[in-house]
Amino acid sequence: METQTCDPADRYCCWCGDDVPAARWAIGYRACLLCGEEIARAERSAWCVVPMLKSNYVMVTDPDLLKGLNKYAHTESAPHRALATRKNASR
Numbered sequence: 001m002e003t004q005t006c007d008p009a010d011r012y013c014c015w016c017g018d019d020v021p022a023a024r025w026a027i028g029y030r031a032c033l034l035c036g037e038e039i040a041r042a043e044r045s046a047w048c049v050v051p052m053l054k055s056n057y058v059m060v061t062d063p064d065l066l067k068g069l070n071k072y073a074h075t076e077s078a079p080h081r082a083l084a085t086r087k088n089a090s091r
Contacts, residue, residue: 015039018032047060
């Protein structure tokens, strides 16, 4: 969605021109509910949640980081596998 200029004196959506509820405007939102939902969906479409080995899930928003994680996920040279190999060798 393309951002349009908003007049702070008016309570109209910056994208479609509909009225924005006073409570919503008061907390800083400048989009109506429908436009706000569309903006949020577009934002969330770039997110990816990745399970990390022996850890929690991590939200990744940078595609290059995700490519780097995938690069080492299934190889023997993965950093976590090298560490596990060293631990097992010392036993």
